[in-house]
C-alpha cells in the first residue's frame with residue numbers, strides 16, 4: 001500500500017466495499033444471464049444480489065461521507081520526518097506520506113533531557 005494513515009486506510013476500505021458491491025451485482029446479473037448455470041437463472045437470485053450490491057454501494061457512500069467529515073475535523077500537522085502536512089485522526093496516527101507514527105498524546109512528548117519514550 002502506497003499511503004498509510006487512518007484516513008487513507010479508511011478510504012481504501014470504502015473503495016473495496018464499493019467494488020465488492022459492484023462485484024456482487026455483477027454476479028447477480030451473471031447468474032441471471034446464465035453464466036453460472038441454469039440453477040441461478042432466476043429473477044429472485046438476481047434481485048437478491050442486486051439488492052445486496054446496492055446495500056454495499058450505499059454503505060460505502062455513507063462511509064465516504066463519514067471519512068469526509070472526519071477529514072475536515074482532523075488535526076493538521078507538519079510531519080517532522082518528511083516535512084509535509086498530514087492529518088491526525090485521534091491521538092496517534094501514521095503520517096500519510098512516510099508512515100512515521102505521530103502522536104499528540106502528552107505522554108509521548110520528548111522529555112526535557114532529550115530522550116523520547
Ligand SMILES: [Zn+2]
Pocket residue numbers: 079080081082083084086095096097098099100
Ligand atoms: Zn511524514
